[in-house]
Amino acid sequence: QKEVEQNSGPLSVPEGAIASLNCTYSDRGSQSFFWYRQYSGKSPELIMSIYSNGDKEDGRFTAQLNKASQYVSLLIRDSQPSDSATYLCAVNFNGNNRLAFGKGNQVVVIP
């Protein structure tokens, strides 16, 4: 089983709609979870971090964490064309000094 899984394919959403991304992880003891945005040819940019169960909102972004089910999700409200990018889920495993990344989900916002 992969450490961090992001299985859905490219996501196309119309401008103004909600984009929903999901991520599951293998290590039940994980404590820290992150969403990064990566534009083509650029390095990842941290957009959200979440450490406890529930929702965390930051502007148009909401991260949701459910440790019992071992998933973390990201919602992008009022999607804008500038949100078109690949979104990487990252998990810091318990007692481990490194982040494991999912393969990413490409989001395309259609004007």
Next chain:
Amino acid sequence: GAVVSQHPSWVICKSGTSVKIECRSLDFQATTMFWYRQFPKQSLMLMATSNEGSKATYEQGVEKDKFLINHASLTLSTLTVTSAHPEDSSFYICSARERGSNEKLFFGSGTQLSVL
């Protein structure tokens, strides 16, 4: 947020040459830096963890003699790709964790390496 500077942003070299990539934390002390490699449409793959003043820890399958890492100070880590070959062509990204931070990573801008 914290700034990590990575240089060069792109490099083209001949097969068999060595290439050095620098990663600097500009406004914070980074006790730990990480080096990632990313192939097109793939995720970030951790190559090694670099700790200031000590030897780097390499991930399984990464040749330490080919990818030399030096973390000489709290603000600078370098990755040298020795005797580069076309299969080493990739996007290399460094990241740094600020001392005392809660695991947040800040990424450099990346280096696109093309080996001819």
